[in-house]
Structures are given as structure tokens and as C-alpha cells.
Amino acid sequence: MENIYGEASFKFKELVAGILKENDFKLTPLNDDYLNIKYQNQSGIVGIKFYRNRLARLNFVQLVCQQLLDTQKHNPNKVPLLIISNYITDSFKKAIKVKFGIIIWDIKELFSLAFGSSELYYQLHVFLFETFDKLVGEPSVNSKNNESENIISDFKDFQCLENSKDIVKLETGRLFSELYSISEKEQYSEFEEICTEILKYLFEDDLRLWEPQNITSDGLHRFDLLCRLRPSGKNFWEELLNDFHSRYIVFEFKNYSEPIKQNQIYTTEKYLFKTALRSVAFIIARNDGDPNAHKAARGALTEAGKLIIILTTDDLIEMLAWKDRGDDPSEVLRNKVDEVLIAMSR
Structure with missing residues (x-):
């Protein structure tokens, strides 16, 4: 594309x-x-x-x-x-x-x-x-x-400064090391914590709330992370807000040794509810999803207008690299969404 x-x-x-x-x-x-x-x-x-x-x-x-x-x-x-x-x-x-x-x-x-x-x-x-x-x-x-x-x-006529001080501290190296120090066995909470920290570093200006383990009023659903959209300008997050009428974004974290399966998509789909302005979710799966998982995500969009995007840890690392070189990391997400929408059929 x-x-x-x-x-x-x-x-x-x-x-x-x-x-x-x-x-x-x-x-x-x-x-x-x-x-x-x-x-x-x-x-x-x-x-x-x-x-x-x-x-x-x-x-x-x-x-x-x-x-x-x-x-x-x-x-x-x-x-x-x-x-x-x-x-x-x-x-x-x-x-x-x-x-x-x-x-x-x-x-x-x-x-x-x-x-x-x-x-x-x-x-x-x-x-x-x-x-x-x-x-x-x-x-x-x-x-x-x-x-x-x-x-x-x-x-x-400009004269270069000697021994210029650093402007900001770049965090990619530390976050990368911490992410890949987590094993695929039983370190689910650690994986969730470092992924949340990475997302905050990437999108602190556009997302608010950062509510972990949020439970719906009926007690039936628990999200790993719920964020409120507060776009800082004309950007990807504003497009999500307008195009999908979603004020909130659900993030799920899957530290599995194998690609996630379609039942994980169906579970996440239950969390999404248009009346609650909650119709977009990103699933961060260490090893992506299998073909049936991606097919189920496309089905949720086609049948119910719910957008579910599967991301990998490699996608997180790519976004960290984008931000550290001064580029907008949400462009990585925009490309993912574009791929899904362009390939969408009736």
C-alpha cells in the first residue's frame, strides 16, 4: 500500500x-x-x-x-x-x-x-x-x-556552541531493553506495565485517563487499559474520534508465546460498545495474531463497525524509533488502519 x-x-x-x-x-x-x-x-x-x-x-x-x-x-x-x-x-x-x-x-x-x-x-x-x-x-x-x-x-555568520547541553532525554533504549527482558512465561503483569509505559511515552499529549483494569458497571468486562482521546491537533487520534465516534480507546496486552487466536478478538469485541463511545481497540500481542484472528477483526469491523487492530512488540519498537527521531509515531497506527479499511469488503 x-x-x-x-x-x-x-x-x-x-x-x-x-x-x-x-x-x-x-x-x-x-x-x-x-x-x-x-x-x-x-x-x-x-x-x-x-x-x-x-x-x-x-x-x-x-x-x-x-x-x-x-x-x-x-x-x-x-x-x-x-x-x-x-x-x-x-x-x-x-x-x-x-x-x-x-x-x-x-x-x-x-x-x-x-x-x-x-x-x-x-x-x-x-x-x-x-x-x-x-x-x-x-x-x-x-x-x-x-x-x-x-x-x-x-x-x-553563525558560531557553533561548544559543549551544548542535551535538550531532552531519549527513552527508547531503556524501554526497548525492559520490553525484551520480559519473558513469554507468566510475566503478564510486567508485560502490561511496560507496554503501558511505552504508550504513555508515545502518546502522552493525545490520550488521557490511562485507567488500568477498568471494569464495566455490570461487572462482566475488564479492560487491560482504557484511555480517553484528547487530540492535541489535527492528527490520527482526531480522525479516530471523528470517523468511529469513539471517545475512548481500549488497549489489550497479550504476552503469549504463540499468535493470538480468534477467541481473543471475540472477547475484545464484547468490550466495544458504540453507545458508550467506545468502538476502537488495539491489541498488543507479542507474536501477532494467527490468520483467523485477523479475519475475526475484519469481521468485527464489517458487521458491527468496531475497529480492532492487532499490534506486535515490533510495532511498539518501530513507534519508539519514530518518536526519538522527532517523527509522529501515530503514523505507524494510521498505516495499520489504512491497510484494514482499504482491504475492507462488504
């Missing part, structure tokens, strides 16, 4: 590269995530990040800044530069620059730098309109010529 997020991210990086080259910046690959950038005698490392939200989420920006800072430590005297597809406050950009020695360019800087090329300027407008489903404002025409010169001069 086509990854829409990956396609948009690639398109944005290509567009940014074109804008930089139009302004006489030289670009060469550094690794899979970063580019070397050079302007006259000044060299730097540039990270280019695409996000769906019009306003940048500061925790993601801080994480990618930390990764950029770690990379720059192995490339001393190169200016770390982050370019993002959103708006971010000038005060935040200034704080990151002064405290940690990282320059951040957002949409405002990109519009100014693209102003000298009508084609690139138009492409940037179209791309952002398609991304955010609305027209995006930009600096006034009168300010762009001088502003682009100021932006380039700021990079050209």
Missing part, C-alpha cells in the same frame, strides 16, 4: 532542497536522515522534517533537535540546521538557538527563501495547501527580499 505520509515527506524534502539550491547552498548526503549543507565558507548539517499539523508540536521538534545535536557532536564546527513544514514561534526558535546552538527554519523562512523563484514559491504554496487543506499565510511581499538576505547571513 502506498504510504501517503512517506510520499509527502519525500516531496517536501525535494522542495526544500530546490529552495536551498536556488539560494546557492550546496547539498551532499551525510546519512539517511541528514544532509551536509555549505554556503560559501560556512558548513552545516541540515535535517528536514515534514509534519501534518499546521502548527509544530514542540515535543517532536525538541526530539529531532536532540538527534540533530547528537549528530553534530560527531561533526564539530558544522552548524546544525532544522527545517520544518510547519509554523513555530519566534520565541521558541530563539531559545533553541541561544541555549543549544541550533537554527530552526519554518514556513516563514521557506517562503522568504523561495520568493526569488516564482516556480518554487508556487510549488510551496500548493504543497502546503494540499497538506493542511487551507491557504497558508506568508510574510508580506515587501519584507521578503531583505528577509532572505538576513536568513542566509544568520547561517553564514
